[in-house]
Amino acid sequence: MKKITRLLFLAGAFMFTAFTMAQTTVTGTIMDAEMAAPLPGANIIEKGTTNGVSSDFNGYFTLITDSTEGEVEISYVGFGKVLVKFSGNTDLGNITLTSDNSLEEVVIIGSGIIDLAEDRKTPVAVSTITANQIREKAGSSDLPEVLKSTPSVQSVQAGAFGDGQMFLRGFDQTNTAFLLNGQPINGMEDGKMYWSNWAGVLDVANAVQVQRGLGASKLAISSVGGTVNIVTKTIDRKEGGFVQQMVGNDNYIKSTAYYSTGVNEKGWSLGVLFGHWQGDGYVDYTQGQGQTYYISVGYQPNDNHALNFMLTGAPQWHAVAGGNKISTYLDPEKNDGRGRRYNGWSFTGVESPNTLHGGVYPGGRNIYHKPVANLSWDWTINEKSELSTVLYGSMGRGSFAQSIGSVDYARGSNNNHDWYGLVTNYNNQLTENLNFNVGADVRLYHGFHFRDIREFITVDSVSASSGYSGGETYYLTEAGGINPWNVFFNPNTDHSQRFGYDYEEQINYAGIFTQLEYSKDQLSAFFQGALSNQSHVRTEFLNTSTPGQGEEGGKINNVGFNLKVGAAYEITDMHKVFVNAGYYSRQPFHDTMYKDDRGSNELLDPEVENEEITGFEAGYQFGGEKIQANLNLYHTTWGNRTLIGSNGEEGDDFLSYQTFGVKQVHMGVELEVFTQPLNNVRVNGFLSLGDWQFKDNATQRTFDNDGAEVGEGIEVEIDGFNVGGAAQVNAGINASWEFLPRVSVDGAWNWYNDMYSTGSLTQATIGLPSYDMVDAGFSYKMLVGKDDRNSLQFRVNVNNVFDEVYLESVNGNTAASSNPEENYKGVNTSNNGRFGYGRTWNTSIRFNF
Template sequence: MKNFKNLLFVALFFITATVLGQTKITGTIVDETNQPLPGASVLVKGTTNGTSTDFNGKFTLEAKSNSGVVIVSFIGYKSKEAIFSSSKNNLTVQLLEDAGSLDEIVVTATSFAIDRKTPVAVSTIRAAEIEARLGTQEFPEILKSTPGVYATKTGGGYGDSRINLRGFSSENVAVMINGVPVNDMENGAVYWSNWAGLSDVTSAMQVQRGLGASKVAVPSIGGTINIISKSTDALKGGNIKMSTGNNGYQKYSMTLSTGLMDNGLAITASAAKISGDGYVDGLQFDGVNYFLNVSKILNDDHKLSFNVIGSQQTHGQRYNTRTIAENRATEQGGKRFNPDWGYRNGKVENISYNYYHKPQISLNYDWTISDKTFLTTVAYASFGTGGGRRTQGSGKFTNNDYRLGDVDQPINFDRIVQENKDNGAMGSTDVFAASNNDHNWYGILSTLKTDLSDNLILTAGLDGRYYIGKHYYEITDLLGGQYYLNPNTNDNNFNEALQVGDRFNRDYEGRVLRYGTFAQLEYSQDDLSVFLSSSISNTRYGRSSFLDDSSNPNGTVSENANFLGFGTKGGANYNLDEENNVFANICYFSKAPFLTGNVFLNKESVELNDEALNEKVFSAEIGYGYRSEKFNANVNVYRTSWLDKSVTARVLDPDNQGQFLEANLAGLDALHQGVELDFVYKINDRLKVNGMVSLGDWTWQSDVEGQIFDQSNTLIREVVVNADGLKVNDAAQTTYALGLNYKALDRTNLFLDYNYAGDIYSKFDITRSTDRENTWKMPAYHLIDFGFTHGFTIGDFETTLSGKLNNIFDVEYISDAFDDGTHTASGANVYYGTGRTFSLGLKVNF
C-alpha cells in the first residue's frame, strides 16, 4: 500500500509540473547590497492577494487589475511600496535595513543582529532556504555550512541530532524560539525531537557565534541560535505539503493563515504528520507537529501575540556502539547496523526508544509607549512529559546468544519472554523500565527600549524562570515474568518484588529558580555603532529525593544552593565606507554551574557539593566585512577562555553492581580560539557561489583533582585529571563548505553543496584522562548534497516541487566516536554517518 501511495505521489509531481501558468507580475526583492531576500512578503495593496519570494528573492504574483501598488515587507527591513502596471510588470525592489523594526516585529526580548551595525559574527537563514535545503535532514543539520558548526545525527534516531558551535556542545549554546529559551534548566541540553515542527513555521533563523546580541540575564558561551516563527507577517491563505523519502519517510502538513485582517487580528495554524522506518535498522519514528499563532493589533500602540508550538513523538534509539571492525563485519556494513532492536510476536521491538511531548505556550505583549519608547514582554510556560525506555536485568538484551542468528541479527525477545515465564515464582531476569523526565517550566522576559537621544538608546529588562523537573525509573514491562527483584537495596520505601508501575533506583525532583536583570547602552553616530551591556542574575537550586526515607513520604529535601552570576560585554562596529566595515567585541561573565552532576554530590543525592563553583568566561573577537553588489565576505578571529568549567566524574558504585556514582570536579580550564571566513559571490543573475572556512584550535588548559563520595557521603575515590594541552574532543575543529546555486529557468533552481569536516577527536570522559595523550583522531570526510526547486501553477495555485539528495556519493564516514582509553582506531566505538538519502516534496499554496 505504501509503495502504491508513493507511485501515485511521484506521478502527481510530473503530471502537474506540465501545467502552464498565467501572466503574472514578476520581480526580485533585494537588500542594500543587491543580495536577494528569500521569504520577503509581496502584497497587492488594498487586497489580501500576496505571495513570498523564493530562494533567489524572486516572486510571481497574479494581479486582478491592470495597475496598482504592491507592498513589500521583510523582518528587519523597512516596508516599501512599488507601482506596477500592464507595461511595468517586472519589478526590482530594494529594501533598507531597519534596526528598530526588528525589536517590534520580532516581538521578543531577544534581538536579531543587524548587518554592518551589530558587532558580532552572525549567519542568517531565511524560511525559503530552510524549505529548499532541509529535505529529510533534521533542523540543526541545515546549519552545517555555517562557520564553527558541527552537526551530526549521533545514534541516528529521529530528533536525536546534536550541534556544536565553536567547540561548545548544545548545553552551552543558547537556543531561543520567539525569545523564549528552550535549553533544559537542569543540564542545558536541547532535544531537537521536541521541536521537529519548527521547519514548517520559521520566518528566519539566525546563528550568532560567540558573544551574540541576545538580551537575557544569563549569557551563553558558544553562541546563540535565534528562531523566529510566523506572526502577523504571514499572508492570507495557506499551503499543503507532501513529502516522501528513503526508508518509508512520509510527511503531510497543512498551514492556514488569515493574514492581517481589517480588525487587526491574524491567525496562523500549522499541523504535520510525520513517520518513517529510519535510515538505521530499527529506528522507526512517528510524530505530530503543531503550531498556532493568534496575534491582535489592538491599536497603533498595543499588540498581543499568543503562540503554541509542540511535537508529540515516539522514536527508536540506538545507544550501544561497536568498533569499526565489528561494524564492518555486519551484514549491513556498519552504516545501518543497530544492535538495539529485535522482534517480539512478529513486531519490531526496541530496547531503547524515546517518547516525549513538550508544548511551549507563550503570550507576547508589545506596547509602543511613545515614538521613543517601546516595551515588549513575553510570559511563557512549558509542560514536558515522557522519557525513554531502559533495560534492567542480567544482560540478555546485549548477549549475542539471544539473537535471531549471528551477532549482527535482531534480538530474539520471544526467547527472553519465554524464559521469564518459565522462571515462575523466581520472577523475571530481564525487564523493560522507563526513565521518566517530566517538568513544569514558567518564565517571563520583559524588555524596555528607549531613545535617550538621537544617538543613544537604552535597553533594559527582567528575566525570570522557575522550573521543576521530576525524574524517576519505573518498571513498564515484566516481559512475561511475575515480578522483578529490586536491584537497589537502598530503596527501603519501595517494593522488593517490583511490579509494573513500581519505581526504583531513581526518584527525585530538581528545582531551579533563576532571576536577573540586564541593561544595554547603544550609541550610533554616522558610521560608528558602540554598545555596552551588563547583567546580573541569581540561580537557586534545590532537590528532593523520594528514595531511602520511608518515614517521609514528601521526600528528603535539600538545602537551597544560590549562585550569583554577572556579566558585561561591549563592542563597536565602524563602517569604513559603503563596502567595508570592521568590528570588535569583548565580554566577561560568571555563570552558575548546571544542577545535574555539579551542584549535588551525585545524581540522586540531596547533599550539596560545597566545592561547586561558578564557571567564568572571557571572550574577545575582531571581524571585518566587505559588501558589494556581487561579492560579500566576512572574516572573524575569536578567542574564548573557559575558566572553572564543571565536569562530572563517574565511577562504579561498589555497593550496586552496574550503577555509577557521580561527582563534580571544578577548576578545569579550556581555550577555544580560531579564524572564520564566509562569503557569497554573485557571478551573474543565474549563478551564485557561497562558501566558508572555519579553523579552530580548542585545547584544555589545566589539570584538576577531585573526590567522589557515595550517597552516605563516604569517600570512594580520589580523581586526578591530566588534561593540560589536550585537544577538546567531540567536534570538528576544521570545516569547509562550498555551495553553488544555479537558476536554470525562471522558476527553477539547482543547488550543490560540499562540506568537509576534519580534526575531530573522539569523545572521551576527560575525568578519565591520566596519560596526557590526545584521543583517537577520526578520519576527515567530504560530503556532497544536491537539490532543486521548481515552481509552476496549477490553475490559480502556486506550486513548488522540490527534491534533495544528501551524500550523493554514499560516502562511508564516522560522525561520532567514543575513545576506550587506548586512543586507537581499533579500540574506539563509533557511529557511522548517514549514507545516501533522498526526498521529494510538493507544496501547493492557496
C-alpha cells in the same frame, strides 16, 4: 481691533494654504513578485523620517509628505526592502517585492525580545538561514543539519530521529544558547537540547540566526559557543497557507498543512498548522513517529499595540541507535552484514504489541511531549520608546524506555518538568545618537525525575525495594506506555509505582539586563550588562528516613553576571571593522552541584563555583554589489568548569565522577563569502580554522552510589589535550543556479578536518580521519490558479550524494595499534564509534494558496 483680527485670520489662512500647497502625495500598489498578488500591510516609510503608512487590503497606499522629492522605503514580512524615488505628486504604480535573504522585517510580535544582529549597528559574527532555505534544505532533518553550511558549525546525526547534536566553535549544545521567539529553551538543569522535542520547529520557522561567540543577545544567558535565535511565524498579514507531502528513504512519510486567515479589518488573525511523520530510520530498528501542531492567534487593536498567543508542540516517540566498537561495524559477521546501518542496541526474538518490526524490540526508546505556549505583547509607547513582553510556559512529559534483562520489561527513566517564565524589554531612543534598553528575565522551573515501568514484555510485574516500604519488597504492576499523548495527559504520579530513583528539584532564576548603544556618523559602540540569581533545592522521595515522604535537601543561591562591550567603524559604505569583548560569571548547572545527581540531597563540599568565560572577537565586513565577505577572529577562555560522569554501572557498582577546575581555550578565524556572479547564480563559501585545547590541570573526585566520596581527589593532567567532538577545521562551498524561471538546482560541499575523540579526561584524545560530503537539490515552482496567485513547489534533496563512508564521532582514547589490521584509517577499532549516514533522500510537493 477688528483689523488686527482680520489680519491675523488672513495670515493664518495664507500660511495654511501655503503649507497644504507644499505637501506632496505619493501613491502606489505593492505586489508579490512571485505570486503576482497584492501585499496588504506592507510598510511604506519616507526615508530619513518616521512618516509612514501601510498598504491596504488591495496593496494600495497613499503617503502625504512635506518634501517635494525624496525616497520611500518599502518593506514586508519575509521580503527584501525596496527604495523608490519620487519627485512631486507621484504615482509609483505597481512595486514588486521579492523574497529576501536577510532577517529584516521578519519579526512582528515580540520584536523587542528577539535579539537579532540586524537590530544593532555594532556587528557580531552572524549567519542567517531564511525561511526559503529552511523549507528547501530541512527535509526530514533536525535543525543542526540545516545549519551545517555556516562557519564553525558541525552537525552530528547520532543515529536516530531527533537525536542530532550541534557544535558551535567546538562547544556542544549545552553551551550554546537556543531561543524560540526570545524564550530560552535549553534545559534548566543541564543546558541540554533534545531536537526530538522540537521536531516541528522548522515547519513554522521564518528564519534562524546563528550568532557565534558573544552575539547580540541581551538576556542573562551567558552562552559560551554562541546563540541560535529561532524565529517562528506569528501574525501573517495576508490570508493563505500550504499543504505539503514529503516522502524519503527508509519509509519516511511526512504530511503538513497550514492555514492563516491574515489580519482582518478589526485586527484579528489566526494561523494553524498540523503535521504527522513516521519512518523506519536509517539505522536498523530506529523507527519512530510523531505529530506537530501550532496555533497562533493575533490581535492588533490599533497601531500602538499588538498581541499574539502561540501554542506549539511535537509529541513523538522513536527508537534509539546504540553505539558499538568500530570493529563491530567493520565485521559483517558481527553486524549481520548491515555495516553502518547496524544498531548495536537491539534485541531479537521478543514480541511486543508496540513493535513495528515483528520479532524485534528496540533496546531503547525516547517518548516525549512538550507543549510550549507564549503570550507576546508589543506596545509602541511613543515615537521614541516601546515595550515588548513575552509570558511563556511549557510542560514536558516523557521518558527513555530501556529494555531490561532478557527483554523482560521496558524501564522508563522519566524527565518531566513544569516551566514558566517572563521576558520583558523596554527600549528608548534617548537622543538621535543614543539608544537605551533595560529588561528582565524570570524563570520558575520544577523538575521531577523517577524510574517506572513503561511496558511489560515477558513478565506481568517487577519487584523492587526502597525507602517507600522501609526496605521491604514491593511490586510494580502498572505500565505507563509509550504513547506520548497518553504520557502527557496521564503521567505516573504514584510514588509507590516508582523505583531506582525518585526526586524533584526547584530551580528559580531572575535576571536583569541592559544595553546602551551610541551611533554617530561612521562610529557605533555598545555596552551590555546582566545580573542574575539562580536558586536550587532538591527533594528526595525514594531513599528517605520516613517512607513515602519527601525530604528536602540543601538549598543554594548563585549570583552570576555578564558584561559585553564593542565598537564598530564604517570606513566606507563597503568596509566596516568591529571589536567586541565580554566576561561571563556563569552559574553551574544543577546536575553538577550534588554528590550524586540521582540519589543524594547533599551538596558538594566545597560547593561548585561559577564558571568564568572571557571572550574577544574582531571582524571585518566587505559589502560589494556582487560579493560580500565577513572575516572574524575569536578567542574564548572557559575556566573553572565542573564535569560529571559515571562508570555506567548499576547498584553497588555505581561510581560517579566530578572533575573540577577544567579550563578550555578556543581560538580561531572564520571567513564567509557570498557572491552573485550572475542574476540567476549564487556561489557562497566559508572556511573555519580553529585551535581548541584544554589548559592547565584539573582535580577529579569519585563518589559511590550513596554519594560518599571514595578516596581522595586526584590531579588530572589535561594540559595541551585537544578538545574533541567536532572538527576544528571545516570548510564548505554551496551554489544555486536558476537555469529556467522558477527552476533551479543547488549543491553543497562540506569538509571536516582536525577532529578528535571524546572520552575520559585521564587520557589524551585521539585524532580522527577527515571526511567530506556532497549534498544536492532540485526545485521547481509552478504558478497556478487565477492570476497565478497560487503555486505548486516540487523539491528533491539528496544528501551524501557519493555515499561517503566516514567516522562521525569516536568515544574512546585508545591509541592506534602497532598492528595495522586493528586500525581503521589510523584509529584503533577497539574504540567505540559511530559512522555517519550513507546516501539519503527526500522529495516533497507543496501547494501554496
